[in-house]
Amino acid sequence: MAAGLGNEEIAARLMTGRRTPETHAARVLAQLALSSRSQLAAWSHARRTPPFLTG
Numbered sequence: 001m002a003a004g005l006g007n008e009e010i011a012a013r014l015m016t017g018r019r020t021p022e023t024h025a026a027r028v029l030a031q032l033a034l035s036s037r038s039q040l041a042a043w044s045h046a047r048r049t050p051p052f053l054t055g
Contacts, residue, residue: 004041 010021034040
């Protein structure tokens with residue numbers, strides 16, 4: 001989701017049904033108290049490790 005993929009694209013990559021990514025997304029949003037996928041993408045982006053710390 002953080003990469004901007006839709007449910008159908010995620011399902012195709014994971015070889016699952018379309019509802020599986022929808023269900024997981026809803027659970028993640030609820031656990032993080034977020035209300036949209038764009039908020040989740042921003043949340044994920046803000047918590048990425050800077051490249052200079054991974055080498």
